[in-house]
Amino acid sequence: MKVKVNGIELELAPGTSAIDAVFAAGSDVPYFCSHEYMSPVGSCRMCLAKIGAPRKDRATGNWVLDEETGEPQIFWFPNPMATCTTAIMEGMVIETEAEEAVKAQRGMVEMTLINHPLDCPICDKGGACELQDRAYEYGEGISRFEFDKRHQEKHHQLSELITLDRERCIHCKRCIRFFEEVPGDEVLDFIERGGHTYIATVEEGLESNFTGNITDLCPVGALLDRTSRFKGRNWEYEHTITSSLDDASGSAIVLDSRTGRLERIKAELNTQVNKLWIDDSTRFGYEYVNSSERIKTPLIRKGDNLEAASWQEVSEFIADKLAKLAQKEAAIVLRADSTLEEGYAAKNLAKILETGQIDHYPRQLASVIPNNSASLNDLASSDAIFVIGDVSQNVPIVDLRIKDALKGVAPPEMFEHGVPIADLRLKERMIRKKEILTVAAPYNVDLMRHAGQAHIYEANSEEAIFKALTKIANGEDSSVAAMSNEQAEALVKRLNEANNAIIIYDGFSLASPAAAIAARNFANAVGAKEIILGQMANSYGLEAIQVLPSHERYGYAEIMQGSAKALIISELNPANNSQYAQNLKELELLVVHSIFENETTALADVVLPAKSGYEKQGTIVNLEGRLLEVNAAPIDAGQAQDFEFLAASIIAALGKEGKEDLASLAHKAIRKQFGVDSKKLDPEGDLKPLKPRANNKAKLHIQSTNIGNALIVPTMLRLEYIDKNPHLLAERGAAKLTMNSIDADANGLKNAEIVSLDVAGIKRSFSVQIKDSVPAGLWLIPALPEQAIGLLELDRASLKKELEPA
Amino acid sequence: MMDTKIQAFFADKQDLLSEILERYPDYGQRSAVMPLLRAVQDAERHVSELRIKEIADILGISATAVKGVMSFYSTYHEQPVGKYHIQICSTLSCSLAGSDEMYDYLANELDLVNGETDKDGQFSLQKVECLGSCTTAPVLQINDDYYENVGKKRCKHLVDSMRENKLEKPWRERKGDHEGAEKAKPLQKTALKGVS
Amino acid sequence: MDNITSRHDPRFEVTMYKYMGVENSHKLDFYEQHGGYQTAKKALTTMQSVDIVNEVKASGLRGRGGAGFPMGVKWSFMPPVDGRQRFIVCNADESEPGSTKDRFVLEDDPHQLIEGMIIAGYAIQATLGVIYIRGEYHLGYTRLYDAINEARAKGYLGKNVLASNFDFDLILHRGAGAYICGEESALMNSFEGYRANPRLKPPFPAQAGVYGFPTSVNNVTSIASGVHIIAKGADWFKSMGTQDSSGFHHVQISGPAVRRGVYEVPMGITYREIIFDLAGGVTEPVKAFIPGGSSCPMFPFTDEYLDLTMEYGVVAKAGSMMGTGGIILIPEDKCIVDALANVVHFYAHESCGKCTPCREGVSTWLPKMYAKLLAGLGESGDLELLEDVSHNIRGRSFCPLADACIMPVQASIKHFRHEYEYIIEHGKSMYAKKSRWQE
């Protein structure tokens, strides 16, 4: 379709909004209410332009021509039009700089500001405020409004994480629309009407996993991130764009740091992965990095104490010890959110130490690499989705992309200026195609609210469910736990007939190799693609590059049970498990790479300060098989280093340095394995899904437990840091032990009561949460990194009440 | 006082509840939010936070959404209105018929300001916008009923009868279109097309 | 009681308002005795739905809710029947100041509206109808509620209406005090249980209306007119009024008229006839009249305007709108700034707050400016500022509510600029406040 913007002719697809035509032409028009990825609503009236179009004669079907020029005559709309809600038409003429358009824009800036406090000097948004910028560019500079401004609450705490300044709000409705349109949680709304309208919630706190996004999208300083309030001015921050290591999505984020401290995390655009959204754990779960309790120097054991030392000193100490070991006596364990570079470094170190005792954790028994992998954008345009497990807690972004699919609008085509500013296919309160989504889980999971069908099955019946569904897919009779025959058949039929069917499963299925195989077979049988939710940011990558034991005797659990004489372990705290602690004490060498002191550092011979995920440089592979860059922000972490540095120091101290350093080895290995240059990754990552290895060296040997009375469940919070993330802790509370009221009554427990419990050797403390949607008899326990998701047998006698609820 | 648990409003009104819900199709149950609010308001003269939550639970939507809807309208109240909720239309036609003076009179007489309820919960006084009774202005709405053509005498009479708890239902104010035929003059200026 | 005489021109037969004010006219028995539901029967059993649409189209009936869009044409915008639910919505929110015509039908002849809804539903093949009645119309609500139950019990509503194989039922929904709910898309939001902000158009109701289904929204007297058009034919309807504006309409006269009230009149009648013949003239000198509800720009009370015929095109050409036919007379000694402050207050109170010009301009800035003028604090430049801000609001808002406020403001400045200038210069109104409250 041809349109003309300020004299420039363009050819654009039908359905394009006039505002995108304006930007496509390289022109500009101000806007506040429009937002990429949300429905255009036309409420701020800022994007006004003079618009006209030619008209066809009803009778002849020909263009009505201008008598003088012989060209099609342009019929101008009588009033300036909001470009965000106007679809282009053939021959449309859009003028943003016409006198009447400019006058209209000025008038609108003036009206937008009449009730705005103009307190930019004390506003956290100052310097990064759409209103401030647009008012300068398009306003008159003066206001003729001489009356008292509307006075409203200045610091209204919407939650522990978000504060609202009602005077600054310009009623663009982005925040309200966000909650309804993106996660589907209507927790915020306008109250009152007309000039009295304000934003509020009457729920306690904002019950959603994605609340922080409203602080990014608020065009003014009305909604602010409480973790970063008054921490710095926007122009003082260093902005580092990176991928989050919070979960397996690898969501794009910006790290705002200043004077060596990380002060804020914001979402960054990755059109393929998280679009512009991140969950609250990814956003607010960073405060721990600024903690004064961080280990900042290497420490070496002197008797009962750990004393500061240099990297050189400790490396030599470690090398000395390691040199005395025989083959296969050393063990290396990385946490599953370590980068590929750290993984290769660990592998190289293991090679030099001639040991196959190497692993990453948490890692389940089955592979997290799908056979027939779906991307997140595939997911967003899927027409049949079967989820088994708890997506929303595991990888919240997957939850959001499923919700994209429910709207039935495929990811938008890009413009040169980026994501369409006004995607006219998006509407407020779109009818969601719930019927395309089936969710099954051993308890009531959040996503079930949005599903056409939801089934709660008995924990650990994943294998049986997948097998039975496969039978049905193959035309055999079968019955599926927790589903009626019609439901099961309808599900299979829908998946079978869909163009883009996707099956999503997580740790519950991976906990049992047989279940994982059954899941794959079912996906095959119905021709569905798979998305597998690894428990951590680089679960996929570390498996792909085989940071895995050479033999089933050498896995994480075996190592912790005494298979090695020396252990180098990064960012895990196995000694929180009393059984493991015993074994760890017997080691000849325990090297612990850690951010904080914990039970394991207490046993260590050497403690090395670790970098957080915001301080590392490297590469990860997210759950789609997308290679993503991880970049370091300038955070003062003392002498903290990543595992690559640690391995290199030890190798150097061992005198085993090769021709090439570890970094270039990793760079080459990545190129070889994934076919990409890890130094030149696309800003949105490179999608290079692999196939699972047929001969996975880590044999799937451990039989999963079939019985149990508790389920380790995924949690979006990184519980290992939660007590050092004060805002997140205040909002989300301590780790929850969730159970049915029958169990609570049987144990004399009340809601919010604090209890401690021995969870398979780990003493943990919880706040009790009673939910009757949890099957009786099953207790839910949120996972720690040292505990892979799955069923376990709990010693309920170990339960102790710690405190009465406040 | 005692920690008495307040009973859910619809707990003993299941018939009313299902009658309201059944008005709307299955996919449109959210439509019931206004009638549910109205049912509570009619009975309790306001809708409390507790009732908002109850309605939210009935409809499976957030309490915020219910509050958002409720606060949009001017006839739901967060605080109880009096036994006699006197609403004075103050829009143009009524104002041209003296509603401002009527307001002054009532405010003075009842010692209330706009939006106020007396401490006994007897009277509330509220200025409202056009009630659709412009041709019989000025109009008072007392609770649900319209009292039209309210002159000074009648206004005083209404106040007295409310005070004595003897408020009568309004008589039909409306002069039907058939009335006053005798007063009608045939139209003179224009010959109406097609009328013989 | 059949031959009710009217204060109308005896040559004109009152149709829709025939039984207004008659005892028990709201009861089904009464309605049936006077030929009730016979037209629905005729429509459902002897006519195709397209015939009804065509008949209404041919009648030239234009929507009586204000905008005057031809009802038959609107109906023909409904997409082809495709198995989806379809809705006919009756807009009984009547809240435009000066308007009170729908209330008479709702209270005194609810069955007429129900019959109209059945016919309209059948015409557009909608099996569900919604009547959205403003919350304050309590009597109308109860009468309609009872009438619907009566009709349902008698088989006029429900499955297989009048043994015609057509199913039709009604949902009666009450508003709760918000003028914007009269705007059709806000009405639908309100009905669906959302905040009553207007929706973006397109999609229009015919494409995606109530619950996203094809919908037609029509005013009470538009729907009720349908009954008579089908009963007596398009030609009969067209025999009244003019080419541009056929049929009859209801004028409502308020302000200082001798006989304030609602009159059923043929279109094309002059304002002079309405005010002087029907309403019996004025009780005090009048300087202006609003022709169709407060959102319509006022006309000076001069021969030029009094002789305008009540036709959509004619009134529009003269710079105002037919609106709902709610005529408000403004007395000579009513300060125009005061009168407009009242009008502005109404729209300020009723703004939904969705868009900037309406929320900040209409709902916030304008009432403050008027308050300043009335307080005698006006300064030179204030009138120009008022004009410029009005200009910046008009035509830029999301829905027509802001214009509904601005147009009368601009008209008042146009015709009575001197009163604004006076109040600014002298710090007080040109006319002292005067008591109009009757004994």
Ligand SMILES: Cc1cc2nc3c(=O)[nH]c(=O)nc-3n(C[C@H](O)[C@H](O)[C@H](O)COP(=O)(O)O)c2cc1C
């Ligand atoms: C602010 C606003 C208020 C309105 N109020 C009413 C109303 O109270 N009653 C009504 O019938 N139409 C009202 N309308 C017009 C409706 O939007 C719609 O055009 C009408 O109901 C269609 O019916 P009709 O074609 O029969 O007139 C209003 C429009 C606007 C913009």
Ligand code: SF4
């Ligand atoms: S709080 Fe911010 S995002 Fe929300 S409506 Fe106000 S200005 Fe818009």
Ligand code: FES
């Ligand atoms: S109206 Fe807000 S961006 Fe167009």
